[in-house]
Amino acid sequence: MSDLSCQVPLPPAGLRARFRRGDLVRPTAGLAPGFVQANLVVLPRALAFDFLVFTQRNPKPCPLLEVVEAGCAEPRVMAPGADLRTDVPKYRVYRDGVLVEEPIELTQWWNDDLVSFLIGCSFTFESALLEAGIPVRHIEQCTNVPMFITSVQTVPAGAFHGPTVVSMRPVPAEKVVRAVQVTSRFPAVHGAPIHIGDPAAIGIRDLMRPDLGDPVEVRPGEVPMFWACGVTPQAVAMSSKPPLMITHAPGHMFITDRRDADFSVL
Amino acid sequence: MSDLSCQVPLPPAGLRARFRRGDLVRPTAGLAPGFVQANLVVLPRALAFDFLVFTQRNPKPCPLLEVVEAGCAEPRVMAPGADLRTDVPKYRVYRDGVLVEEPIELTQWWNDDLVSFLIGCSFTFESALLEAGIPVRHIEQCTNVPMFITSVQTVPAGAFHGPTVVSMRPVPAEKVVRAVQVTSRFPAVHGAPIHIGDPAAIGIRDLMRPDLGDPVEVRPGEVPMFWACGVTPQAVAMSSKPPLMITHAPGHMFITDRRDADFSVL
Numbered sequence: 001m002s003d004l005s006c007q008v009p010l011p012p013a014g015l016r017a018r019f020r021r022g023d024l025v026r027p028t029a030g031l032a033p034g035f036v037q038a039n040l041v042v043l044p045r046a047l048a049f050d051f052l053v054f055t056q057r058n059p060k061p062c063p064l065l066e067v068v069e070a071g072c073a074e075p076r077v078m079a080p081g082a083d084l085r086t087d088v089p090k091y092r093v094y095r096d097g098v099l100v101e102e103p104i105e106l107t108q109w110w111n112d113d114l115v116s117f118l119i120g121c122s123f124t125f126e127s128a129l130l131e132a133g134i135p136v137r138h139i140e141q142c143t144n145v146p147m148f149i150t151s152v153q154t155v156p157a158g159a160f161h162g163p164t165v166v167s168m169r170p171v172p173a174e175k176v177v178r179a180v181q182v183t184s185r186f187p188a189v190h191g192a193p194i195h196i197g198d199p200a201a202i203g204i205r206d207l208m209r210p211d212l213g214d215p216v217e218v219r220p221g222e223v224p225m226f227w228a229c230g231v232t233p234q235a236v237a238m239s240s241k242p243p244l245m246i247t248h249a250p251g252h253m254f255i256t257d258r259r260d261a262d263f264s265v266l
Numbered sequence: 267m268s269d270l271s272c273q274v275p276l277p278p279a280g281l282r283a284r285f286r287r288g289d290l291v292r293p294t295a296g297l298a299p300g301f302v303q304a305n306l307v308v309l310p311r312a313l314a315f316d317f318l319v320f321t322q323r324n325p326k327p328c329p330l331l332e333v334v335e336a337g338c339a340e341p342r343v344m345a346p347g348a349d350l351r352t353d354v355p356k357y358r359v360y361r362d363g364v365l366v367e368e369p370i371e372l373t374q375w376w377n378d379d380l381v382s383f384l385i386g387c388s389f390t391f392e393s394a395l396l397e398a399g400i401p402v403r404h405i406e407q408c409t410n411v412p413m414f415i416t417s418v419q420t421v422p423a424g425a426f427h428g429p430t431v432v433s434m435r436p437v438p439a440e441k442v443v444r445a446v447q448v449t450s451r452f453p454a455v456h457g458a459p460i461h462i463g464d465p466a467a468i469g470i471r472d473l474m475r476p477d478l479g480d481p482v483e484v485r486p487g488e489v490p491m492f493w494a495c496g497v498t499p500q501a502v503a504m505s506s507k508p509p510l511m512i513t514h515a516p517g518h519m520f521i522t523d524r525r526d527a528d529f530s531v532l
Contacts (some may be wrong), residue, residue: 019287049315052322053333057343060458067319077421116308155343158335184532188452265531266450266456 012255016087022104025089027251028255033198034260037253038065038118040088040265041237042246043118047068048115050158057155062153062165063120063188071112078118078256085110090249101251120189120252121230124260132182134175146210147229151203159240165232179225195226264265278521282353288370292356293517300526303519304331304384305496306354307503308512310338314381314423323421327430327498329386329454337378344384344522351376356515363507368515385494386455387519389527398448400441403482413495417469421487425506431498436488445491454529461492
């Protein structure tokens with residue numbers, strides 16, 4: 001990793017080329033700053049309509065950036081010329097809801113019946129929070145953001161249903177309003193928080209024991225803020241146990257050519 | 267109409283009940299103020315995925331509020347208990363892209379293969395413009411908003427492709443910035459304008475000869491502002507000549523139970 005951090009940042013296409021060649025396999029946090037990174041979900045065509053309706057009904061956990069139809073692997077809107085079969089640093093392949101492999105490219109799994117979905121990622125609004133002077137604890141601590149499975153149910157669609165997963169960021173009380181405003185400007189990448197304050201109100205028992213990711217310190221005078229999380233669609237898709245589902249490996253996102261700023265509504 | 271305007275406004279469910287009974291058939295502008303009104307598009311299931319992808323790729327002209335799956339006529343998110351087969355004051359039925367009937371209910375046309383789409387309408391942001399002290403000329407003139415077929419192409423999806431249709435509102439130069447801000451807050455109902463100023467830049471030859479709706483006066487010191495229009499998805503859907511397509515009749519919208527304010531991001 002150090003060879004990358006000491007260089008001029010590679011542009012998205014340069015990074016994707018290294019992922020494609022297989023000579024770079026690492027989490028993408030901090031790479032290509034200013035460019036949107038995306039969650040990937042790939043499903044058989046028979047489930048694609050239901051999943052698409054699911055994302056429409058649940059825009060906060062599932063902010064859909066692009067749909068790539070069956071028979072195509074190029075996300076023409078978010079990264080023209082890229083190839084979703086090779087340009088993610090690491091993938092996960094699930095069969096009937098069970099993780100069977102973590103390949104670095106998809107040649108052996110791909111077929112023309114697969115539809116791909118790119119879903120927004122909170123990296124985009126975290127940059128905006130930092131620029132607004134709002135600290136982001138898990139970035140300070142160099143850990144993964146703490147995530148919780150809540151009692152807030154998503155709106156079901158066809159085979160897809162399940163709880164909303166949230167990420168938590170503790171924010172100084174005097175900056176909570178600003179954090180709402182800043183993230184509200186990014187509805188395409190989870191947008192405003194879904195809850196502020198008491199974790200129990202959304203079914204979270206212990207803030208220091210996240211279901212996914214790492215715990216972070218909540219200091220006196222800080223308020224926990226909860227945003228819908230991009231893990232939700234994967235968790236929900238898995239609950240329907242599709243014959244084949246492919247996603248990015250956690251933290252190993254698809255890096256697009258679109259800028260974070262393009263996804264602000266104001 | 268006068269019997270309605272002199273009464274306490276009927277709530278959405280009361281209006282829908284009158285439309286359902288067939289004892290009220292009129293355009294819905296001005297009815298149920300503060301509640302979201304929606305465009306309706308109904309298509310056979312075989313075209314539904316492509317149309318859904320089309321709306322995702324073109325969120326400004328096609329801001330999707332709800333998808334109601336085949337076999338169901340109740341929009342549970344926007345108006346629980348309502349029935350899309352009866353609760354719109356007037357419909358249009360197209361066969362192979364040709365208008366064949368304007369019924370006031372759909373019993374004879376409905377079948378369990380049809381998927382319904384509710385799409386945002388600019389009535390929502392027009393209320394916000396008026397509240398912000400920005401005049402809306404076609405409301406002052408009691409005419410339909412002027413609409414133009416532009417040279418701006420939508421992003422195609424499957425069978426669906428075609429030009430973006432815009433609505434035009436002339437705004438005093440000193441209020442243009444505010445009008446951008448106000449409408450940006452409503453991405454679910456067309457959002458920010460797609461063009462400000464020179465009509466020729468988006469392929470409009472004569473501002474006083476709209477392709478749809480009525481011309482409105484543009485006074486000295488006013489700037490024409492162009493927003494993507496909810497007529498686009500109907501026009502685009504028709505260009506694909508589906509075997510059956512049902513829409514609301516122009517101006518005869520579906521009145522939902524959701525409030526305009528719920529669709530503001532800030």
